[in-house]
Amino acid sequence: MSESVDKKWIVGVDLGGTNIVVGVLPMEGGDPLALRSLPTEAGRGAKYVVDRIVGMVREAIGTVVAEQGGTRADVAGIGIGSPGPLDRSTGTVLETPNLGWRNFPLRDLIANAVGLPAALDNDANCATYGEWWLGAGRGTSTLVGLTLGTGIGGGIVLNGEIYHGVNDGAGEIGHMSIDSNGRRCKCGNYGCLEAYASGPAIALRAVEGLEAGTDSVLPDLVGGKLEDITAATVYEAVLLGDAYASEVMRDTARFLGTGVANIINVLNPEMIVIAGGVTLAGDHLFLPLRAEVRRRAFKSAEAACTIVSAQLQGTAGVIGAAAVFKREKFGYV
């Protein structure tokens, strides 16, 4: 597994439904170099997306080699984070509703086109691993990551390794039901954390209250078009002192607190890192969230766990993808 590391760089690819982000990581860590981002434009087909990734990877390598000194041979390989579910052993994306792919051999298509070895893992695992390697979780052994966005992604790092489960399905923390008879989730389950605390779910809960006649500054912030309310609008209203928006935020913290307490009771991790736009709310989110966790989790496990905001917003996926490749190729990160 482990071999002597005479390479300087690893390329990280973070493939999302909206954007592709590519960067080059120094082997022993540091800021991503030659970072670039382009829209995914999944509608133009799988070949188009792969070609775009390959072009971005080649360009990033060229830039780093030119600017930092070195040669293409100094690049060890490519780590790729992709929406899942996927099969890591074959490097195949099994299914991605956002991209419309099925049983798609993403890893080898990129590896062969670029002429470098590659490793594939899911995007939420990569984001968590990035925070563990170079972000909020540096130096921890056991960490759980939650990324609040269109959905809620989750990743579990145990003793410095991503925990994948028996067929790469572990870490779907957003689809832990916190209310067995609750809101139907897109996944088919009921009462999933994602159905309450993802960005769209926060907006939906806010709109429901407004439609019921609650007084708030929120409609004014979107020119009366309630369908334009997002989680960011709610946060904006909180900063304006809006009582109803603050209530929506506290509810969000309570739902998240239930999920986080469940994770603490089951996994007893050293740290929980929360990423995504909602964390911009800072103490408006984290203070009630931590209070809710204290109310719910076992004391000794709660005391052993730090709940923090992610540090690598925007680059965690690229950094984590590079770490995935490094772990797979060299046996350490």
Next chain:
Amino acid sequence: MSESVDKKWIVGVDLGGTNIVVGVLPMEGGDPLALRSLPTEAGRGAKYVVDRIVGMVREAIGTVVAEQGGTRADVAGIGIGSPGPLDRSTGTVLETPNLGWRNFPLRDLIANAVGLPAALDNDANCATYGEWWLGAGRGTSTLVGLTLGTGIGGGIVLNGEIYHGVNDGAGEIGHMSIDSNGRRCKCGNYGCLEAYASGPAIALRAVEGLEAGTDSVLPDLVGGKLEDITAATVYEAVLLGDAYASEVMRDTARFLGTGVANIINVLNPEMIVIAGGVTLAGDHLFLPLRAEVRRRAFKSAEAACTIVSAQLQGTAGVIGAAAVFKREKFGYV
């Protein structure tokens, strides 16, 4: 860690709030020898309980040596399963409401009195590890155990090792909230799985419906004394074809199914082993439970996970405690 194993036996101790069970395990597995069980009688004090355990261990060793041939020197040591929370590194029971102990150095008291090395782990972990070593989970790598009794104990085995978390607090699956605004649990949290599917919780839910006037054979089974209804009474009524008792059992399966689906989505294990009196209900429990899990969990993770009844009812704790010692002393099980 690993040393050559020239010993023949390991003693397993399963300390519960009601009974103490002791047995001797052949080093490479097999049926427990010289099994014995005595009431714990915790009310008589910690010294009494320790003396009783020490006496049972000495007697079990004597019996095995006499009956199987060999000497006391063929016994490698003692594994002890105890209610938690506890600190494995110091062998200390931090707190057990059932026994009334605090910061109690159980491991060393037993080890010193018997004159053999000992290892300590919590009872639910031991029960799960026993099923993994010699029960339903033989040959699996990653397994989660649930024991439904007065409470709901949980244990997680990853790659053949008990997963403990950062301070021995992992595996409290019974205290995963499946209803964030649900029933208050004894642990302080709301809507814990234990508050719906432990033995007393099943009985409580049954009684609530009867008090609301539901027609059922249940009151007749306890001579009209509703407070005498237990989960076993509910099961008895199910077998008699009682519609209401069947509804209570299906509800139990639904609650459990939510918890099990959560575990599958988060940990993607190979197997989930369910132990405890409720599993006597067999298909009355497992068929609706598996159906509920299919309705809720991610398909590929659900398909990879077998949900089965425990095989070692009554001896899993003793067997698992011996396995804990073996793992700690010899580095394998």
